[in-house]
Amino acid sequence: MALTICVSVAASDAEWVSDLLWGLGVVAIEEIAVAGEAVILRTSMGEDHDTVRRAMDSLDVTLDWSFELVDDHTVDTWRLHVRPFEVGDELLVVPAWNDESSNDVARMRVTIEPGATFGMGDHPTTRGCLALLERMDLRGRSVLDVGCGSGILGIVATMRGARMAHGVDINPASVEVSRVNARANSVSDRWTVSDEQPSGEFDVVCANILAPVLIDLSDEIARRVAVGGVLVLSGVLDGRYEHVLGEYPDFVVTERSVIDGWASLRLERR
Secondary structure: OEEEEEEEEEHHHHHHHHHHHHHOOOOOOEEEEOOOOEEEEEEOOOOOHHHHHHHHHOOOOOOEEEEEEEOHHHHHHHHHHOOOEEEOOOEEEEEOOOOOOOOOOOOEEEEEOOOOOOOOOOOHHHHHHHHHHHOOOOOOOEEEEEOOOOOHHHHHHHHOOOOEEEEEOOOHHHHHHHHHHHHHOOOHHHEEEEOOOOOOOEEEEEEEOOHHHHHHOHHHHHHOEEEEEEEEEEEEEOOOOHHHHOOOOOEEEEEEEEEOOEEEEEEEEO
């Protein structure tokens, strides 16, 4: 049995509430019609109750939600519909269980198993970060990925020449799953991961997490950016992130990537 969450909403609210859940990094949402004008949105955020509660509590609104145990096969049906997909000009993201397009040799191929980390790479915030990383010269640089999930950002960074990448995530599943993905892409010698913030500074810091967390961790994130380094923030809606930038007064936006209404921002020190 797998742990899922069920969110009860009015049918008219299903779209924006789904957007909130996508923002938490889920990989699939099932919409179930119930009596009247209501629907239930069912999704999964791993097996740890406390982690799920923290994620739901981080939202700016209070939702009517509950835990539910369902058959594992029901939870994993989304995998049947995931195909390899292109990101930016150079990257091909391939699900570990479906490599039907792996013969596309014109693109850099990264194999990802999200497990319970919700980091397949197809969410607009992740795609935006990958697009920004694609336009950077990462050769010989160190990378920190805050909220690393499956490790896709750090793994791609090492594949593009970064000398090392370190991931941090409070989801216990991220530690082992990201290591599996690093091995699958032959970069495990340059990937480390933990559930605690590291010490020291990094040339590139990526934080693809929810806006409230970007605010809460702003001091910690900012101090990890080395002099002359780059900060990539994502998880914010386009045109609605000034309150987040206000928590990073020493940085200025130098580039944006906007996909499906979500903004990913490249920042440098003023």
